Amino acid sequence: MVDALNKGLHQAMAADDRVVVLGEDVAKTGGVFRVTAGLLDAFGEDRVVDTPLAEAGIVGSAIGMAIYGLRPVVEIQFDVFVYPGFEQIVVHAARYAWRTKGEVPASIVIRIPYGGGVRAPELHSDSPEALFCHVPGLKVVCPTTPRDARDMMLAAIADPDPVIFMEPKRIYRAGRQEVGDEMPFPIGNGSVPSDVLTKARIARDGSDLAIISYGATVPLCIEAADRLEPDRGIQAKVVDLRSLYPLDVDAITAAASGCGRALVVHEAPRTAGLGAEISSLIHERVMLDLEAPVGRVTGFDVPFPQFANEDDYLPSVDRIAAGAGKVLDF
Amino acid sequence: MLEEPIRVIGDGAKLPDRAVPEGLSDKDLVEMYRWLVLLRAFDERAVTLQRQGRIGTYALYWGEEGTQAGALYACDDVDWVFPSYRQNAIGLLRGVPAATVLAWWRGYGGVHGFWDPREHRVGPICVPIATHLPHAVGLAWAAKIRNDPIASLSWFGDGATSEGDFHEAMNFAAVLKIPTVFFCVNNQWAISTPISKQMATDNIAIKATAYGMPGVRVDGFDPIACWKVTKDALDRARGGDGPTLIEAHCYRLRAHGTADDPRLYRDESVTEKWVHLEPVGRMAGFLGRLGVLDDGQRESIEQEAKAAIAAAVKEMEAIDQPGQDILFQHVYASGRPWTFEEGLRELSAVERRPEVKPVAPPGPAVDEAGSDDA
Numbered sequence: 001m002v003d004a005l006n007k008g009l010h011q012a013m014a015a016d017d018r019v020v021v022l023g024e025d026v027a028k029t030g031g032v033f034r035v036t037a038g039l040l041d042a043f044g045e046d047r048v049v050d051t052p053l054a055e056a057g058i059v060g061s062a063i064g065m066a067i068y069g070l071r072p073v074v075e076i077q078f079d080v081f082v083y084p085g086f087e088q089i090v091v092h093a094a095r096y097a098w099r100t101k102g103e104v105p106a107s108i109v110i111r112i113p114y115g116g117g118v119r120a121p122e123l124h125s126d127s128p129e130a131l132f133c134h135v136p137g138l139k140v141v142c143p144t145t146p147r148d149a150r151d152m153m154l155a156a157i158a159d160p161d162p163v164i165f166m167e168p169k170r171i172y173r174a175g176r177q178e179v180g181d182e183m184p185f186p187i188g189n190g191s192v193p194s195d196v197l198t199k200a201r202i203a204r205d206g207s208d209l210a211i212i213s214y215g216a217t218v219p220l221c222i223e224a225a226d227r228l229e230p231d232r233g234i235q236a237k238v239v240d241l242r243s244l245y246p247l248d249v250d251a252i253t254a255a256a257s258g259c260g261r262a263l264v265v266h267e268a269p270r271t272a273g274l275g276a277e278i279s280s281l282i283h284e285r286v287m288l289d290l291e292a293p294v295g296r297v298t299g300f301d302v303p304f305p306q307f308a309n310e311d312d313y314l315p316s317v318d319r320i321a322a323g324a325g326k327v328l329d330f
Numbered sequence: 331m332l333e334e335p336i337r338v339i340g341d342g343a344k345l346p347d348r349a350v351p352e353g354l355s356d357k358d359l360v361e362m363y364r365w366l367v368l369l370r371a372f373d374e375r376a377v378t379l380q381r382q383g384r385i386g387t388y389a390l391y392w393g394e395e396g397t398q399a400g401a402l403y404a405c406d407d408v409d410w411v412f413p414s415y416r417q418n419a420i421g422l423l424r425g426v427p428a429a430t431v432l433a434w435w436r437g438y439g440g441v442h443g444f445w446d447p448r449e450h451r452v453g454p455i456c457v458p459i460a461t462h463l464p465h466a467v468g469l470a471w472a473a474k475i476r477n478d479p480i481a482s483l484s485w486f487g488d489g490a491t492s493e494g495d496f497h498e499a500m501n502f503a504a505v506l507k508i509p510t511v512f513f514c515v516n517n518q519w520a521i522s523t524p525i526s527k528q529m530a531t532d533n534i535a536i537k538a539t540a541y542g543m544p545g546v547r548v549d550g551f552d553p554i555a556c557w558k559v560t561k562d563a564l565d566r567a568r569g570g571d572g573p574t575l576i577e578a579h580c581y582r583l584r585a586h587g588t589a590d591d592p593r594l595y596r597d598e599s600v601t602e603k604w605v606h607l608e609p610v611g612r613m614a615g616f617l618g619r620l621g622v623l624d625d626g627q628r629e630s631i632e633q634e635a636k637a638a639i640a641a642a643v644k645e646m647e648a649i650d651q652p653g654q655d656i657l658f659q660h661v662y663a664s665g666r667p668w669t670f671e672e673g674l675r676e677l678s679a680v681e682r683r684p685e686v687k688p689v690a691p692p693g694p695a696v697d698e699a700g701s702d703d704a
Contacts, residue, residue, distance in 0.1 A: 020475065046475045052505055057464050057498030064468020064482075067447060068410075070475070072468075084494070091458050092465070098439070099454045102660035103446040137661055160663035192664055246667035 002172045004146035004179045005035045005111075008153030009073065013043050016071060016188030019157055022049040023058060023075030023111075032077055033113055033172055055085035062108045063092050071157055072108045079114035079126040086131075093162040094137030109156045109163045115216050115267055116310045117170035125304045127215075127268035132164045133245040133277070140244040141197050142166040144218040146177040148201070148242060151184050155196040158187040163197070166244070168215035175219065198243045200251035206235035209324055210255035212278055213265040214241040217315055221265050224320035231321075234328060244274060249281055256282040257289035261327045263297065267314050270298040292330030297323035332532055335547040335579045338554040339616040341607060347616060351558045356622040358403070362553055363617060364631050365399035365423050366610050371635035372419045372428060375643065376435060380588040384647070385435040386688040389415045393551065393583035396609030397515045399423065400556030401483060401576075404564055412453035412466040412484040416515065420485075424450040428642030431455075433649060437688060440656045442649050460490035463499035463512065470503075470510040470567075481509040481567045483560070489520025491537065492528055500575065504541040509567035511560060512575045515550055517582035522595035538575035550580030551607040554616075583608060651685045654678075 013019045021027075021036055021043075027050040030037030040048040051058050055076060062072035076082045082089075089110065097105035116125035132140045139161050143149035149167070156163040185193040204222050211221045218240045225236035239255050241248065256262040262282055264275035279294040297315045305313050340347040350359065373392050380388045391398070398417050402424075405411060413420045418435070422428050426445045434443040434455060447453050456462035466484035473480035490496050491514065503510050514534050518525045531537065538545025544566075548559045556578055563574035581604040585592050592598060606612075617623035654677045658670040 020472075049506075052498075052501055054494075054498040054501065056461075056495050057467075057502045060461065060464020060495060060499065061468030061471055061502055064465035064470075065472040065475075066468075067453070067465060068469045068472035068476075070472045087458065087461060088464065088495075092461060096454075097663045098660045099444055100447055100660075101441050101444050102663055104448060105663035107663075139662075194664060246669060249668060 001143070001146045001149045001167070001175070002033060002035055004150040004177070005153055005167065006037055007179055008150040009036060009039060010042060011183055012073075012154055012157045012187060013039065013047065015183065015186075016157070018069060018071040018188070019073060020047045020049070020065065020070055021073045021075070022051050022062060024053055024077050025050060026075050031075055033169065035111070035113075035167070036075060055081055055083075056088050059085035059088040059093065059108075059110065063088060063096065063106045066107045067096070067104055073157060074108060074110045076110060076112045078120075078124045079112055079128055080123040082110070082112055082128060089132070089138070089162070089164075090135050094135045097161065098137060105160045106162045107160045109153075109165050111165045111167060113167045113169040113172070115168050115170055116304055116307075116314055117216060119307045119310070122306060125307075125310065127266070127299065129164070129166050129244050130268055130273050133274065138162055138164055138245065139197060140164045140166065141242060142168065142215045142244055143242065144168065144171070144203070144215060144240045146175065147179050150179045151196050152242065154184065154187055155193050159192050159194070159197060166215065170216040171219060198246060198248060200242055200248040201240040202237065203240040204236065204238035206237035206259070208234045208259055208261065209236040209328060210239060210259040210262040211236050211265060211320070211324065212239045212241065212252060212255065212262060214244060215266070217265045217267055217320075220315065220317050221320055223317045224324060227317065227321055228324055232325075232328065234324075236324065247278065247281065249285075252278060252281060253285045256294070257286035260289060260291040262290070263295040263320075263324050263327050265297045265315055265320055265323070267299045269301045270296060271301050273298055292327045295323050295327040333547060335549045336555050336559055337549040337552050338558065339552045339612055341612065342615050342619070347619065350554065350620070353561060354554065354557065356620075359554075359617055359620070359622055360627070362399055362403050362557065363613050363623060364635070365403065366395045366553060366613055367631050368422060368635045368638065369395040369398060369419055370610050371632070371639045372422060372431070375639045376432065377588060379432070379643065380435075380688075383688055385432060386437050387587055387589050388435050389418065389587040390584050391416050391418075393608045394515055394517065394580065396553035396556050396613070397513065397550045397578045397580065398485070400553035401485070401513050401560040404557045404560035405481075405483060406564075408451065408480050409564070410451045410453065410466070410469050410480065410482040412456065412462040412482065414456050414459070414462065414486050414490070416487060417485045418455050421445060421450055421452045424452050426450050426452060427645070428639055429645035432642055432646040436646060437686065438649060438652060440652055440659050442652060460486055460493035460495040460499070462486075463490075463495055464502065466510050467499045467503045467508050470508045471506060474509060479568055481511065481564050483511040483513055483564075485513045485515060487520060488514065488516040488518060488525050488534060489523065489528055490514070491534055500537075500541045500543070500573070503573035504543045507570065507572035509570075510573045511563045511567060512573060513560065514575065514577050516577050516579050517550070519582040519586070519596070521586045521590060524596070534577040535575060541575075543573050543575060545575040545577065547577045547579055550578030551609050551612060553609050553613050580604075654682065
């Protein structure tokens, strides 16, 4: 996924000279995860900038650049580091279109490597996506496959609205997929391939249980589904949301009503997490098609633990399979 | 020892007049005075409108017109300015309709209360303190990347210097040599908090040193001095030498806003000692002494400004309360998410509440018949 994101950034910067990349350690080292590697050499120090260490300054000046007409892509080095930039995102990035009669949206992409499972020190493993989904004016997306990562990056850059681009760092280097050199769609000409950013993907087909997830837990859901087949004779469908705001409500309700049973999985804490919203949508819309209440397997309502215990915190294949069992046995 | 702020205009008594700086013609001086008077007319009328319950809470700037008109007059037309709410009417001097700004205070959004910043090179009214400073930095940074000879300027208060965004913006601008001007209006009060409780330094300009940029102190009640220091800072910025911090030293002569009563927390006899320095009368006196403005011109400039604002009030009051659809307008530039259609359906299923009127907080009543509607 790192290579795919890197390719997307290269392609976007080559296609549209308004695109600039800024953040901490993004230029010379290419980012701590190397997502921006090679951009400095290819596009120069005017367009690829190592900034001072200050997230409000990074997001805030990116907004100023967008007001002028550039398309900044901001890297937040780790999930938790976005919190100092939170005010700029909430009060300005999210509201600039609204505050300017729609004339000057804050057209920025905020990349956030997020989540646990990489044995990182304290405060490098949060999943803050629900905080952003709760802020009107933002789009929040999260790719799971390399090809999606590249295509969604290009679409996010082309999109006039501010996009919070959640990058599941645990699967940065998992799973290989060929990502072609040709542009999947044109960017920089005003057209927005919005479906790439708003539609869910069926990651595994099935008809007995819909498992709905995003990011690093999607491969685990597929593994759990693969296990349910021989263990219980169950065909589970796995829905990879891709877009966290707006949610692809049609895909969610179609999967839930088609299967009659649904389970939502995410590693963020449970209360007021996306699972609550998704469960609510399903119950509001297709309750009569359900054989069981929608289940949730999530992180817990605790601070993300020190990494010696992160495997206890993170939804595992076992926990997902157990959660599926509860929904199936209801 | 603390240096005296830079000053051009005397007070007609103890403080001497100095020579008008190079670059300002007599015509410029009269035009700058016209700007001051227009800002003053807007501010006074807005306070009246609030007292009459015709707009909502209003943040006034009476006495700070010189920091606004003087600084803006130094800007080129292509330069961008980013106001805080204290400079809410600065757009009037760049073609933003006064009715739009009044409508903002009347609680209207959308096409009624907002403007297109790119049309006027004026940022939207920024409510959260100091958060527009990084935008001014980013904008000028973008212009620099594009090799466009454009600078930016942001206004903020003494209280704003306590915010992290002030620090981050100053540091970014200095490190990256951004062509921007930080214009701090030090009126010595952040609502009820005096500057002595805001910072441990006795002046604000000194803070520039730590960032590696020049800091200058200017008499914030002197529009010509404000013009001069801003002009110098912009020349420096455009010359590739980076940002400047300007501290415009003055005093908040009125309340923070229409809901505020300074008698609760400060000695108003101190305030009285500053009033004679206020910029509009002081500029008029100076121009009179120079012989470039006579009483007749002064009178007609005032009448013109009052008439313009009166017309804007009529325009603002002719706006019907926006429909419910405005809630969902312009939130996303790429189109409405499905949740918006659901919201509209929910709203349309119940009867709408009667029209919302601005609620006047407790304050001295103003006789509606006595207002200057003409």
